[in-house]
Amino acid sequence: MRVGVIGATGAVGKELVEVLAKRRFPVTELCLFASTRSAGTKQKTPWGEITIEAYSLEAARNLDLALLAVSGDFAKAHARALAEAGVAVVDNSSAFRLEQDVPLVVPEVNAAAIGNHRLIANPNCTTAILVVALEPLRQAFGLRRVIVSTYQAASGAGAEGMAELERETRRVLLEGGPAGHEVFAHPLAFNVIPQIDSFQPNAYTREEMKVAWESRKIMGLPDLLISCTAVRIPTFRVHAEAVTIETERPVTPEAARAVLAKAAGVKVVDDPAAQLYPMPITATGQDDVEAGRIRANPVFGDCGLDLFLCGDQLLKGAALNAVQIAERLRLAG
Numbered sequence: 001m002r003v004g005v006i007g008a009t010g011a012v013g014k015e016l017v018e019v020l021a022k023r024r025f026p027v028t029e030l031c032l033f034a035s036t037r038s039a040g041t042k043q044k045t046p047w048g049e050i051t052i053e054a055y056s057l058e059a060a061r062n063l064d065l066a067l068l069a070v071s072g073d074f075a076k077a078h079a080r081a082l083a084e085a086g087v088a089v090v091d092n093s094s095a096f097r098l099e100q101d102v103p104l105v106v107p108e109v110n111a112a113a114i115g116n117h118r119l120i121a122n123p124n125c126t127t128a129i130l131v132v133a134l135e136p137l138r139q140a141f142g143l144r145r146v147i148v149s150t151y152q153a154a155s156g157a158g159a160e161g162m163a164e165l166e167r168e169t170r171r172v173l174l175e176g177g178p179a180g181h182e183v184f185a186h187p188l189a190f191n192v193i194p195q196i197d198s199f200q201p202n203a204y205t206r207e208e209m210k211v212a213w214e215s216r217k218i219m220g221l222p223d224l225l226i227s228c229t230a231v232r233i234p235t236f237r238v239h240a241e242a243v244t245i246e247t248e249r250p251v252t253p254e255a256a257r258a259v260l261a262k263a264a265g266v267k268v269v270d271d272p273a274a275q276l277y278p279m280p281i282t283a284t285g286q287d288d289v290e291a292g293r294i295r296a297n298p299v300f301g302d303c304g305l306d307l308f309l310c311g312d313q314l315l316k317g318a319a320l321n322a323v324q325i326a327e328r329l330r331l332a333g
């Protein structure tokens with residue numbers, strides 16, 4: 001397949017190239033696109049050094065598959081035209097996630113939604129990591145309410161977010177100066193920030209509402225009661241999530257552990273006696289979402305469960321999930 005990665009110089013785009021190679025996606029030609037800023041620069045890839053092109057429909061229309069990792073505004077301006085030109089498009093931005101005619105897919109949960117669609121939306125990273133663990137629990141015990149608190153890495157804000165955390169951490173440690181900020185609302189180094197994206201009229205942030213809106217769509221549970229508090233922390237990679245659920249039927253930690261141990265895309269890491277639990281340091285670079293600290297939550301009687309998740313948001317939350325979707329597009333013909 002002729003494959004294009006659009007946004008190839010960014011945090012997600014670079015991972016997309018690596019994931020395509022790692023999963024031996026049948027690439028006959030790889031084209032890398034970014035903005036005019038990067039056009040002409042060369043990027044090392046498993047297929048050799050490739051020159052970045054400035055994106056244009058003319059240059060991309062001969063692709064079989066386009067993996068978009070640019071902004072929502074860019075996707076709104078270009079994705080449908082690309083799909084109408086016959087290119088299968090998987091979009092990582094939030095532009096189309098809630099559009100009725102565009103499936104929003106996490107293959108472990110709702111691969112069937114792909115059907116014959118040629119424009120597929122990849123979910124918000126926090127959401128993808130959450131639903132991979134929630135869906136098997138829903139199937140086994142039913143799901144009544146979900147409360148999530150997140151601990152999200154700097155790379156969720158893209159390559160510039162990572163660069164800012166590194167630069168400002170160095171500034172504090174080496175120069176003793178105060179940490180600055182441009183990407184984040186406040187200095188992130190040596191801090192945590194309970195704001196990701198803009199505030200909504202209901203006092204939640206947009207990131208928090210995406211977790212609710214998108215989980216409902218992916219899981220096909222439009223009335224699911226779900227509340228999220230999304231927090232940025234000074235790690236580079238992996239989003240962690242403390243999750244509390246109320247199930248419809250009684251649940252025990254042992255039964256939940258057994259369900260999650262069999263679930264695709266989940267790895268149970270839960271041995272408190274050995275101090276084993278999910279952490280960004282162990283989840284970095286891993287395809288599976290780590291699930292641990294599984295315990296009964298007494299607030300919801302025998303239907304309450306607490307767990308802690310760590311997922312590499314550049315992989316399952318973005319590049320890996322997008323390529324998993326593309327693999328199914330290929331199978332669909």
Ligand SMILES: NC(=O)C1=CN([C@@H]2O[C@H](COP(=O)(O)OP(=O)(O)OC[C@H]3O[C@@H](n4cnc5c(N)ncnc54)[C@H](OP(=O)(O)O)[C@@H]3O)[C@@H](O)[C@H]2O)C=CC1
Nearest residue numbers: 007009010011012034035038069070092093125156158159
């Ligand atoms: N980071 C994450 O954890 C996740 C991100 N996403 C989504 O994925 C998308 C990409 O995010 P991320 O990789 O973090 O962002 P980055 O800021 O790291 O990368 C953005 C990319 O878009 C390119 N770009 C910008 N403008 C244009 C343009 N006009 N034409 C072509 N390419 C352009 C940039 O190229 P250049 O270098 O030339 O400027 C760069 O390659 C976003 O929609 C984001 O919401 C989704 C899930 C997780």
Ligand SMILES: N[C@@H](CC(=O)OP(=O)(O)O)C(=O)O
Nearest residue numbers: 092093094124125152156157
């Ligand atoms: N908002 C996420 C990453 C992201 O880009 O999400 P979305 O694609 O929904 O805007 C974060 O900052 O961690």
